[in-house]
Amino acid sequence: MALLEVENLRAGYGSVPVLHGVSLNVEEGSNAVLLGLNGAGKSTTLMTLAGLLPATGGEIRYDGKPLTGSPGARVRAGIVLVPEGRLVFPALTVKQNLRLGAWTIRRDARRVRRNLQEVYQIFPRLEERADQTAGTLSGGEQQMLAIGRGMMSSPRLLLIDEASLGLSPKLTEQVFAAVKLINQRGVTVLMVEQNAGVLAQADTAFVMQQGRVTITGSGSETLADDVVRAAYLGV
Amino acid sequence: MGAFLALGLFQGAVYGLLAVGIVLVYKAKRVFNFAQGEFGGVAAFTAFAIVVGAGLPYWVGVVGGLAAAVAMGLIVERVIVRPLESSSRTIMLVALVGVALFTIAIIVLLGQPIPRVMPPLISGGGVNILGAGILPQQLILMAVLAVLAAAMAWFFKTDMGLAVLASSQDTRAAQVVGISPVAVSRLVWGMAALLGGIAGLLYAPVGIFTPGFMTLTMLVPAFAAAVLGGMTSLPGAFIGGLAIGVVQNLGIYYLGQQLKVPGAAELGVFALLMLVLLIRPQGLLGKEA
Numbered sequence: 132m133a134l135l136e137v138e139n140l141r142a143g144y145g146s147v148p149v150l151h152g153v154s155l156n157v158e159e160g161s162n163a164v165l166l167g168l169n170g171a172g173k174s175t176t177l178m179t180l181a182g183l184l185p186a187t188g189g190e191i192r193y194d195g196k197p198l199t200g201s202p203g204a205r206v207r208a209g210i211v212l213v214p215e216g217r218l219v220f221p222a223l224t225v226k227q228n229l230r231l232g233a234w235t236i237r238r239d240a241r242r243v244r245r246n247l248q249e250v251y252q253i254f255p256r257l258e259e260r261a262d263q264t265a266g267t268l269s270g271g272e273q274q275m276l277a278i279g280r281g282m283m284s285s286p287r288l289l290l291i292d293e294a295s296l297g298l299s300p301k302l303t304e305q306v307f308a309a310v311k312l313i314n315q316r317g318v319t320v321l322m323v324e325q326n327a328g329v330l331a332q333a334d335t336a337f338v339m340q341q342g343r344v345t346i347t348g349s350g351s352e353t354l355a356d357d358v359v360r361a362a363y364l365g366v
Numbered sequence: 367m368g369a370f371l372a373l374g375l376f377q378g379a380v381y382g383l384l385a386v387g388i389v390l391v392y393k394a395k396r397v398f399n400f401a402q403g404e405f406g407g408v409a410a411f412t413a414f415a416i417v418v419g420a421g422l423p424y425w426v427g428v429v430g431g432l433a434a435a436v437a438m439g440l441i442v443e444r445v446i447v448r449p450l451e452s453s454s455r456t457i458m459l460v461a462l463v464g465v466a467l468f469t470i471a472i473i474v475l476l477g478q479p480i481p482r483v484m485p486p487l488i489s490g491g492g493v494n495i496l497g498a499g500i501l502p503q504q505l506i507l508m509a510v511l512a513v514l515a516a517a518m519a520w521f522f523k524t525d526m527g528l529a530v531l532a533s534s535q536d537t538r539a540a541q542v543v544g545i546s547p548v549a550v551s552r553l554v555w556g557m558a559a560l561l562g563g564i565a566g567l568l569y570a571p572v573g574i575f576t577p578g579f580m581t582l583t584m585l586v587p588a589f590a591a592a593v594l595g596g597m598t599s600l601p602g603a604f605i606g607g608l609a610i611g612v613v614q615n616l617g618i619y620y621l622g623q624q625l626k627v628p629g630a631a632e633l634g635v636f637a638l639l640m641l642v643l644l645i646r647p648q649g650l651l652g653k654e655a
């Protein structure tokens with residue numbers, strides 16, 4: 132069953148439209164990838180799903196019901212965005228960042244503790260750096276922290292915006308592996324990427340061009356697509 | 367000289383309280399809150415009306431005064447700050463100057479522009495500490511400050527306090543984890559107003575007070591204190607306030623009384639501000655960038 136159904140979604144900034152009718156379905160428990168070049172509308176799509184931008188048309192259905200409400204309400208419903216550029220809280224410690232990730236479930240101390248243990252298990256690096264301020268972390272560690280923070284509220288659907296941005300190939304691989312692990316633990320993942328390498332682990336892939344989804348297929352099919360290979364792998 | 371030092375610390379603590387409120391709002395909104403002084407003005411006049419006007423017990427005046435200040439903070443947040451959220455900081459600043467002037471005008475209309483005397487919470491003679499006569503009011507101030515400092519230190523370790531810090535570091539990221547910017551904004555303005563109210567209640571009984579006394583005499587030194595502390599540091603703002611209070615009064619003592627220099631207090635403050643900004647442009651406890 133599709134956890135997320137997006138039908139003809141339109142959105143933009145002020146009077147500038149960016150999304151001209153995006154349609155995609157993400158199955159419960161799957162790892163989906165939204166591939167596109169700069170300016171295709173990938174981040175705009177995720178921001179609209181997270182409630183940070185208003186939709187100007189179309190429909191989003193989550194868990195079978197129309198999705199509306201504030202960003203906070205959507206986090207409580209289980210939709211969590213890991214934003215582009217990481218956006219950790221630089222002057223707070225790693226542990227405080229993670230604590231704030233659990234903001235919506237903060238009254239359930241046991242669940243917060245359990246989630247913290249789980250995040251430390253996935254990213255042992257974060258436990259080593261627990262009392263360091265987030266601003267002093269490397270780019271890769273900050274990305275781990277941003278994803279870990281997203282995991283703290285027990286999400287059902289994790290929206291990850293360009294986790295590989297600015298990371299070395301080795302770190303990118305590590306971050307992708309961590310996302311795969313998170314997905315295997317039952318969290319539905321929708322990743323936005325420009326790096327076509329991620330398609331290898333994707334169940335479903337969507338390719339976006341100029342505010343529309345132009346190709347939909349399985350990860351391996353899409354990786355073999357001539358258009359995709361020319362645009363993203365230069366072959 | 368001991369008396370000048372004690373007076374300086376007392377005045378400085380009131381500047382510091384206002385400065386902490388100014389920094390709190392600045393960190394969250396990047397705006398200079400020119401209405402900060404009038405939170406104290408409203409608290410002082412409300413308490414005066416309750417204690418002297420209606421003859422009710424002092425504690426009712428204190429609670430009423432602080433409640434009035436917090437109510438004003440929440441109204442300013444809702445009616446002025448939130449609608450201007452996306453406009454330029456200059457417009458917001460001018461609007462806040464307007465709030466201060468409007469509040470003073472309301473106080474003049476409701477009361478009379480005459481000087482008032484607020485009785486101190488505990489009257490009676492001073493105690494002698496290190497050769498300086500310390501008034502009971504000043505002892506109360508010390509107790510209030512100790513409690514406030516502990517409360518603030520505790521608050522910023524709670525989830526709610528962390529949410530305020532997080533929101534001022536990155537509003538978008540705070541929204542991403544589900545923190546409501548509106549709730550944080552209300553909380554920040556409520557706290558700033560409470561601090562301003564406390565400053566007003568502590569300062570009003572010191573001498574006579576007239577409408578606008580907080581804005582006219584306390585606001586500029588409080589801004590200097592906030593800048594001195596680095597504009598983004600709460601402890602820095604308070605220490606800056608103490609420093610300005612002390613320098614003002616030592617200036618009066620050394621330059622004014624002994625060397626007969628006119629405007630000695632202001633001279634001392636400007637010299638201190640210039641010196642700190644030359645040596646540490648980021649302020650005493652401010653972080654660079």
